[in-house]
C-alpha cells in the first residue's frame with residue numbers, strides 16, 4: 081500500500097480577509113501552501129503529493145515548484161466545497177490508476193502550514209495498521225460557552241472528551257471516496273464522512289503549531305513559527 085497526500089487548495093480564503101486565495105498569501109518568504117508541501121514531500125513514506133486546484137486558478141503555474149519535482153502533481157478539478165474538491169481529486173487519482181482502493185490518502189489543508197515532518201510520521205505510525213484510519217486532533221483547551229442569539233452566555237458546556245480536529249486526516253482511498261460520495265452536504269472534514277458510515281476514526285494527538293490559518297491575525301503567528309523553521 082502507498083501513502084499519498086492530497087491537498088485541497090481550491091478555496092477562496094474569504095475569512096482571512098484577502099482577495100487572493102489564502103494558500104497563495106506570502107508566509108516566511110514563500111507562499112502559504114509551500115510550507116505544507118515541503119513538509120509532506122519530506123516524509124519518506126509518502127510517495128506522492130497531489131494538489132487540487134480551482135479550475136480557474138491562474139497563480140500556481142506562475143511559480144517554480146521544481147524543488148518538489150517527481151513528488152507533486154496538480155489536478156485542476158477543485159469544486160465548490162472542500163469535500164467536493166477532495167472527492168474530485170480522489171476520483172482523478174483513481175481514474176488515472178495512481179491510487180488503489182487500499183492505498184492510504186492523507187488529506188491535508190493548505191491552510192495548515194505549521195504541520196511538521198515528525199507530526200506526520202506520528203500519524204502514519206499510529207494508523208498504518210488501523211482498520212478505519214483517523215486524524216490528528218488536540219483536546220480542547222478553552223472553556224466553552226453556549227451563546228444566546230444576543231451573544232450572552234446561555235450556559236457553560238463541558239469540554240470533557242472534546243477534541244479539535246486537524247489535518248492530515250488519513251483513510252483508505254476506496255473507503256474515503258465512497259464515504260464522500262454519500263456524505264451530507266454540510267460536512268467540513270473528511271472524518272465526518274467516514275463517521276456518517278457508522279465508523280469511528282482514531283484520534284491521534286496533534287500539536288498546536290498545526291493550527292488552521294483562518295483570520296488575518298493567524299497570519300502573524302504562522303509567520304513567526306515558519307520563519308524560525310525556514311532558517
Ligand code: C5P
Pocket residue numbers: 087088089090091092093103132158159160161162163165166188189190191292293294
Ligand atoms: O476555507 P477553509 O479554511 O475551510 O479551507 C480548508 C481547505 O480546503 C483549504 O486548503 C482550501 O483551499 C480548501 N478548499 C478547497 N475547495 C473549496 C473550499 C476549500 O479545496 N471549494
